[in-house]
Amino acid sequence: MLATSFFGSIKMKFIIEKTLATGGRLGIISQANRQGNVTLETPMCTLFTKGGSAPHLSIDMLRRVAHVPEVAVMSLGALADHHETVAEFGKGLREFTAMSNPVIFTTLHDASAAISPGKNDNSGVAVWGKGGKIKLDTSLFMKIQESFCPDWFQAMSDGDTDVSCGNKRLVKSVDRTLDFLDEIVEAKNKSEVLSKSSLIGVIEGGFSETQRKRSAAETVARPVDGFLIEGFEKGNRDVDLFSLPDFTKILSFTLEHLPTDKPRIMETVWSPLQVIKAFKLGVDVFSSAYPHILTEKGLALVSDYSLPPLSQPAKLELQTANAKNEETNGLYIDLHNSRYSEDFGSILPGCSCYACTNFTRAYIHHLLKTKELLAFVLLTIHNFHQYFEFFQHLRLSLKSDRLNELEDYLSQQLNSGLDR
Ligand SMILES: [Zn+2]
Secondary structure: OOOOOOOOOOOOEEEEEEEOOOOOEEEEEEOOOOOOOOOEEEOEEOEEOEOOEOOOOOHHHHOOOOOOOOEEEEEHHHHHHHHHHHHHHOOHHHHHHOOOOOEEEEEOOOOOOOOOOOOOEOOEEEEEEOOEEEEEOHHHHHHHHHHHOOOEEEOOOOOOOEOOOOHHHHHHHHHHHHHHHHHHHHHHHOOOOOOOOEEEEEEOOOOOHHHHHHHHHHHHOOOOOEEEEOOOEOOOOOOOHHHOOOHHHHHHHHHHOOOOOOOEEEOOOOOHHHHHHHHHHOOOEEOOHHHHHHHHOOEEEOOOOOOOOOOOOOHHHHHOOOOEOOOOOOOEEEOOOHHHOOOOOOOOOOOOOHHHHHOOHHHHHHHHHOOOHHHHHHHHHHHHHHHHHHHHHHHHHHHOOOHHHHHHHHHHHHHHOEOO
8 A cells, every 4th residue: 555645745857849750759747856947958967076076076176067966966885874963963964965966866885886695685775885795774775865865766676687697687676676665665654754755666677578567567556756767787787778679679578568757767778879779768757877887997988979060061071081990989089009109189079068178198108107196187078078068969859859869879989999
């Protein structure tokens, strides 16, 4: 029996402005925060954080980045240890971390870090922080959420599954996640603090259509405000999900079993081309863990997302005279490479970010060689700027019916391995 909340609440709403034949939606999330005064456009990405702040960036440096997402994702793994301090502080996680993002979204796991498998059971799930493993049961989980006071929070879930899992394991993953959800809904209904927070239900079921359908139907029947889809890769973050047989089919099937009036979130779809594929099937909200992962490897995004005006020839044709470069995949470059040691151009000519307008490839190459932390500061600024800009262009391409053109243009850049 599902009780309705005793406390009145502002409900997050998802309004669709346009739907593609493939299932993708151009949408608006209104009343997105606890105060009900934030509106977000989808498709969108969230701001990836490490321990409650943008990786490598002070709050002042983050202000130098354009189009910073309004939703900041903070994983419990990094922060659960501090919940008593945050509770004592008494003003929730946003004030505690001094982040200016109006929407704070707590998730279980750091989207950039691999997760050790086999640590969940019927009593709870394991998350990882600096101090190691933390085991959460629903009671501790809700205590933490009450002290953090997030605008959105992911329900506790057992997403420790992948393509190798048999039916028995998948049934267990779906059952556990639903049992956790029931306990969370019951506790949330009794919590005045969390009455204005949006609860994100989690869809499991690995690569089984039967279990995905069951997980979707049962989660939809509970009072959740959005959906997070996981359970495809057992926390192994180096997988391109679209390269796995049947992934596209299963994701599409899962999305068809979710209602259209609530946002769908995926944290493990990363590169711009993967984002476009998942968006086309109906995913609305993505993580910005990808630019962070590139930064940690010394890689810089150099893709061009801006479509030329319809009257001009495609930009790529104008550039194909450039030599082939085997160290790039056409979408990013590796600034560790000695070929940049005397390259006094910016990371990406034309990029308006703070790193590109003030520093050269040669200088960042030198910083990487000498292991100076400034290299990661500058790369974070550039990669975030480019990734956030991609979402701007993605929405523009949808509004002007040019999504396929953008996808083709990015595929050509990926395949060309252009020298940049
Ligand atoms: Zn830049």
